[in-house]
Amino acid sequence: MKRVFLVVLDSFGIGEMPDADQYLDAGSNTLKACSGSQKFYIPNMKHLGLFNIDGVDVSPCKEDWSRQREQLAGVYGRLTEASKGKDTTIGHWEIAGHISECPLPTFPNGFPxxxxxxxxxxxxxxxxxxxxxxxxxxxxxxxxxxxxxxxxxxxxxxxxxxxxxxxxxxxxxxxxxxxxxxxxxxxxxxxxxxxxxxxxxxxxxxxxxxxxxxxxxxLTPPGVTMLDQLLEKDFDVIAVGKIYDIFAGKSISSMIRTSGNEEGIEKTLEYMEKEFEGLCFINLVDFDMLYGHRNDVDGYAEALTYFDKKLPDMIKLLGDEDILMITADHGCDPSTPSTDHSREYTPLLMYGKPLKEDVNLGTRESFADISATILDYFQIPCKTKGTSFLEQIVK
Structure with missing residues (x-):
């Protein structure tokens, strides 16, 4: 029974993309901003490979977090946003396999x-x-x-x-x-x-x-997503948090909304104890909503620490064919003057018994590689964008 648990740490960017200046985000680095806080302590994500991802930089006062070489437990890599934008919707759609060639409209002067x-x-x-x-x-x-x-x-x-x-x-x-x-x-x-x-x-x-x-x-996603393909093949597609809303309910078999990170993590743990076959897609919104947009560095760091503390509970509940994937949809650096999202690379951390350990995927060209890899794992021919890296990571 194959299950994939895909957790989106909403806005957890790991450094500016090459085009960040076009979005007024030059210098943004959500991870580095948080790593300077005394509230920041994430040894479990470190052990999965977070600090060995290409280009990752941390605060000088946290040098002990940087690239200490050890046998890492996870698969890790850096994802590039191929879509035009830095919005929650666009980011999640790309994770699910749809690349947005044009940014969604914004209204800096108000609505017509x-x-x-x-x-x-x-x-x-x-x-x-x-x-x-x-x-x-x-x-x-x-x-x-x-x-x-x-x-x-x-x-x-x-x-x-x-x-x-x-x-x-x-x-x-x-x-x-x-x-x-x-x-x-x-x-x-x-x-x-x-x-x-x-x-x-x-x-x-x-x-x-x-x-x-x-x-x-x-909006309803304008193209095919991995959710569509999974449901077509009778796999479960479970949405936790605001995932149901982001995809306008399309191709989701069951869902639960949550009040924040703590409830989102608890509901994920409950699903991990249930029998199903398919995808459990989770959004943890507090990083973005409560801390990134409010420029609260310590609050963001503390939320990362809480997630990291619960990570071993998730890992313990993984079955023999289960895979845990952790990523983000954009950045939201809480240390910059802006309170808006930031155009950043996002992390990808993976763990599970079917996977090799200590595999560096380098820098991937799109968030959509996640969808292509998940579909590949379920042996579904991919109709979405993205390139599968499954062969690189399975034992």
Missing amino acids: QELLNQLEEKTGRKIICNKPYSGTEVIKDYGEEHVKTGALIVYTSADSVLQIAAHESIVSIEELYRYCEIARELCTGETGVGRVIARPFEGEAPNFQRTKRRHDYS
Whole structure:
């Protein structure tokens, strides 16, 4: 019974890509930023080969983490994003085998008035803000006006997103979700953002706080993905965290949303104890949402340390034909002035009884090599992008 557990550490980049300057991300290195924190301690990912990946650099105060030569337990490599962009949606789609030749649209000056007029007409509520904004700052600056008037806070970021924030006592969760569904229907063509995101919050001014009932509404992937191919061959495709939302529910056999990393890891461990054959695809969102976007280096480092501490629990539950894969979808360096995603290489760490130990895959040309390799492992002819490296890593 073959199972692959594919864990995405959301935004865990390992250094700028050659074109990072085109994205205003020159010098970004999420791993290096975190490695300088006293909260950073990840011996298990080190043992799998993280610090022996090509080009990996760590903080000078953590020299002991660098390339100490030992017999490593895992397969490791560096992945290049072939798609144009640095968005969550594009990154996950590429992991699943679809390369986006054009970036999804962004709105640095806000959304077109025509779109806002349509949204106001269909929701019956006025729109306020309509600017790129930090999610915590936007409710601080516009929360009181929203509570007084009932107007929806619509904002964006450097990513391809339309976000709607509303206080749960003013707009019920069900109502907010319905408004986001309306926005998703309206956002097509030139306004076809990758995600529409419901951003509920609660509390009183000036201490408004976002709740954990966020919900994403993504575009359907425009091409074939490994999820499609696995499901066609009757393999299970299990989604943990926001994976279901990122793929708009397409070709997923079962799913569970989570409130954050801790629950995401616990649900993954529960699936590892169940019998199924196929893929369990996991997104751990806190790295990005709570720490990268908020420039919280210590928080990010502590979250990496927590994941690393739970990694042996995952490894113990792997069966004889199981493979664990750990990667990321983009970067989000918490040490730079920007609070946005960063154009970085991502890591790939793999472990399992079917695999050789201490294999350096070098620098791969696309995240899509993951999908090609997974399909190869399940003996499915690949219809997605990417090149399989299975022959290099199996015993």
